[in-house]
Amino acid sequence: MKSDFYKNFQIFHFENLDSTNLEARKMWNSGQIKDGSIIVADTQNKGRGRLNRDWISQNGNLFFSCALKIQKNTKNLSELSFVAAISLQKAIKNLFSVQNNVKIAETSIKNKWPNDILINDKKISGILLESEKIDNNSSLAIVGIGVNLTSSPENVMFKADNLQNFGIKIEKIEFLHLFLDQFEIFYQKWQDFGFAPIKNIWLENAWKIGEKVDIGSHNQKISGIFKEIDDLGNILIEGSGNIKKLTFGDVS
Ligand code: BTN
Numbered sequence: 001m002k003s004d005f006y007k008n009f010q011i012f013h014f015e016n017l018d019s020t021n022l023e024a025r026k027m028w029n030s031g032q033i034k035d036g037s038i039i040v041a042d043t044q045n046k047g048r049g050r051l052n053r054d055w056i057s058q059n060g061n062l063f064f065s066c067a068l069k070i071q072k073n074t075k076n077l078s079e080l081s082f083v084a085a086i087s088l089q090k091a092i093k094n095l096f097s098v099q100n101n102v103k104i105a106e107t108s109i110k111n112k113w114p115n116d117i118l119i120n121d122k123k124i125s126g127i128l129l130e131s132e133k134i135d136n137n138s139s140l141a142i143v144g145i146g147v148n149l150t151s152s153p154e155n156v157m158f159k160a161d162n163l164q165n166f167g168i169k170i171e172k173i174e175f176l177h178l179f180l181d182q183f184e185i186f187y188q189k190w191q192d193f194g195f196a197p198i199k200n201i202w203l204e205n206a207w208k209i210g211e212k213v214d215i216g217s218h219n220q221k222i223s224g225i226f227k228e229i230d231d232l233g234n235i236l237i238e239g240s241g242n243i244k245k246l247t248f249g250d251v252s
Helices: 020-029 079-098 172-193 195-204
Strands: 002-006 009-017 037-044 062-071 109-112 116-119 122-133 138-147 212-217 220-229 235-239 242-246
Touching: 002 172, 009 020, 009 172, 020 037, 020 062, 020 122, 020 138, 037 172, 062 079, 062 172, 079 109, 079 116, 079 122, 079 138, 079 172, 079 195, 138 172, 172 195, 195 220, 212 235, 220 242
Parallel strands: 009 037
Antiparallel strands: 002 009, 037 062, 062 138, 109 116, 116 122, 122 138, 212 220, 220 235, 235 242
């Protein structure tokens, strides 16, 4: 394991782990890491996705988790995954504009509810937010992020792609730094001004906003027009004259 600082973030880089989210939790509980630590692994044996899915974790892609101590009652933790999503979206967008072999006009980099990043309708990145109570005043939030830099799985429910296929060449720690540059800004914005500015930025690039979507949630499918997300990050869908609110699910 190697450890390095980037700005105020301490990065712990492992060759192989079960899951960076699990490791972050273990290292926090044994006092090895503090607020603002980042755990990275080149490969994961038990990479986990949302809704109990696996996250295929082959070398070349980026797998990391941020451990953050959040004061209880000041923030709704689920908002944090939107902070991470807009940071990723912006980092990828910037990368496309500097690597001039890529025609940015032909690509659209979107936020898919709740926390995926899509390029041209295919998944490039996903976020798994987990949390646990530290004491009466605070919680540990673990924001786990997978970014497809060089490969993407084939047989998945929602089509995936990777940055290399768009002509982007970037080393994983270099990408992590680009993400942290953005995350630092938006995390501060969230601390200072709450969820409203985060939500607005997320909505500016929301996939399928204003369009008809199908959402699979609780083994049922709900269809309607994607209107908004609310102040807790729930999705609001309009169908047959009324608005339905969903807390989790898959949009298609
Ligand atoms: C999803 O889209 O379902 C979320 C995927 C999250 C994957 C990342 S990879 C790093 C971190 N460690 C894990 O085990 N999962 C997250």
